[in-house]
Amino acid sequence: MVRGHASHSGTARFSARFPKLTAAGHFRQPEHVPHLSHLWLSSIGIGTYLGEVDAATDQRYTEAVEEAIASGVNVLDSAINYRFQRSERSIGAVLKQTQVRRDELLICTKAGYLTYDATVPADPRRYFIEEYIDAGIVPREELVAGMHCMAPSYLKNQLDRSLGNLGVETIDVFYIHNPEQQLGDVPRDTFHDRLRRAFAALEEQVAAEKIRVYGIATWNGYRQDRSAKDYLDLAEIAAIAHDVRGDGHHFRAIQLPFSLGLPEAFAKDNQRVGARRVSLLTAARELGIAVIGSAALLQGKLAGRLPEFVRERLNCETDAEAAIQFARSAPALTTALVGMSRKEHVKTNLKVATRPMAKMEEWESLFQKQH
Numbered sequence: 479m480v481r482g483h484a485s486h487s488g489t490a491r492f493s494a495r496f497p498k499l500t501a502a503g504h505f506r507q508p509e510h511v512p513h514l515s516h517l518w519l520s521s522i523g524i525g526t527y528l529g530e531v532d533a534a535t536d537q538r539y540t541e542a543v544e545e546a547i548a549s550g551v552n553v554l555d556s557a558i559n560y561r562f563q564r565s566e567r568s569i570g571a572v573l574k575q576t577q578v579r580r581d582e583l584l585i586c587t588k589a590g591y592l593t594y595d596a597t598v599p600a601d602p603r604r605y606f607i608e609e610y611i612d613a614g615i616v617p618r619e620e621l622v623a624g625m626h627c628m629a630p631s632y633l634k635n636q637l638d639r640s641l642g643n644l645g646v647e648t649i650d651v652f653y654i655h656n657p658e659q660q661l662g663d664v665p666r667d668t669f670h671d672r673l674r675r676a677f678a679a680l681e682e683q684v685a686a687e688k689i690r691v692y693g694i695a696t697w698n699g700y701r702q703d704r705s706a707k708d709y710l711d712l713a714e715i716a717a718i719a720h721d722v723r724g725d726g727h728h729f730r731a732i733q734l735p736f737s738l739g740l741p742e743a744f745a746k747d748n749q750r751v752g753a754r755r756v757s758l759l760t761a762a763r764e765l766g767i768a769v770i771g772s773a774a775l776l777q778g779k780l781a782g783r784l785p786e787f788v789r790e791r792l793n794c795e796t797d798a799e800a801a802i803q804f805a806r807s808a809p810a811l812t813t814a815l816v817g818m819s820r821k822e823h824v825k826t827n828l829k830v831a832t833r834p835m836a837k838m839e840e841w842e843s844l845f846q847k848q849h
């Protein structure tokens with residue numbers, strides 16, 4: 479198991495290896511975020527969600543992650559359920575042999591969805607019952623839609639598995655994966671109670687040095703209207719973390735899609751801080767929480783689909799470049815994640831990092847704010 483975690487000196491050392499990218503502003507510190515503000519983090523991170531569940535894709539991800547680290551990416555994102563734990567293991571294979579030191583990298587993963595171990599077992603239902611329910615890891619009454627759980631015993635179990643898959647002693651950012659899934663099944667006060675217990679358990683894991691900070695990664699929750707059943711109110715969630723651990727709480731990172739196709743984090747004032755209605759990005763900045771944007775290419779759909787004026791305004795040659803430039807240039811966004819299982823994509827996408835961020839006027843002119 480590799481010891482350590484991302485540190486100021488490690489991430490500064492990493493960025494110093496890429497003077498051209500550093501000069502262009504590719505590495506930035508989430509200055510407003512306690513426990514993370516000292517880190518230099520790349521504006522583009524590598525995601526490992528999509529792809530076949532096979533050995534060829536494992537190998538491609540390992541090569542892509544290697545290429546990413548060699549090209550100036552120090553934010554690595556996974557989830558235990560991505561490709562049935564195989565994406566975490568592909569990252570683990572890189573961490574085992576890379577020359578790059580552990581303290582240079584921000585390693586992030588998620589737990590919440592039940593997953594198989596590498597392949598689909600002969601009897602999937604029986605596998606989950608024996609492995610999780612009968613073993614007392616997933617309390618039956620806390621399993622939602624047959625696939626989601628955020629009970630403390632389950633999160634702790636998944637964290638230990640992720641540490642093993644990644645081959646590290648500490649994960650920098652540990653997210654609860656799409657907790658809004660639970661709001662389809664349980665009332666909001668039950669949901670809040672589950673979050674409170676989850677946060678208390680994760681604070682214990684911080685104390686045990688298995689994680690540095692924790693957070694919530696979502697697809698819908700932070701983008702919805704306030705009236706939606708699965709809407710998430712960031713200030714309300716931060717208040718729960720505050721109840722659990724006071725000002726020193728470690729609920730310090732969130733993830734949601736942010737792209738030309740899903741710009742709500744900036745464009746929609748669906749959050750509230752005090753009496754003010756604000757966007758998610760503003761709320762997170764004021765609450766001291768880092769925002770990591772996911773799916774910068776809208777899961778590949780933006781590549782080859784953008785109108786010419788978007789490329790022109792962002793001064794980019796290709797659609798993928800323009801989409802990545804848009805995502806990483808959002809104010810108060812720490813890192814834009816791009817899923818890349820091919821090193822060729824890493825090579826082309828990282829060209830954007832040699833350029834300064836988009837100018838705010840040009841960036842804002844691309845969409846209109848919704849209220």
Ligand SMILES: NC(=O)c1ccc[n+]([C@@H]2O[C@H](COP(=O)([O-])OP(=O)(O)OC[C@H]3O[C@@H](n4cnc5c(N)ncnc54)[C@H](OP(=O)(O)O)[C@@H]3O)[C@@H](O)[C@H]2O)c1
Pocket residue numbers: 524525526527528529555556588655656695696697733771772773774775776777778779781798799815816817818819820823824826827
């Ligand atoms: N709820 C959540 O927590 C959540 C949800 C979604 C995503 N995420 C995270 O965010 C990461 C990024 O999102 P995503 O992977 O869903 O979507 P994405 O980044 O929008 O798109 C990834 C897809 O784009 C392709 N691609 C990359 N560069 C390209 C290029 N230059 N030209 C054409 N195609 C290109 C990739 O292909 P190759 O694989 O062939 O390189 C992959 O199929 C995920 O991997 C995951 O880590 C989190």
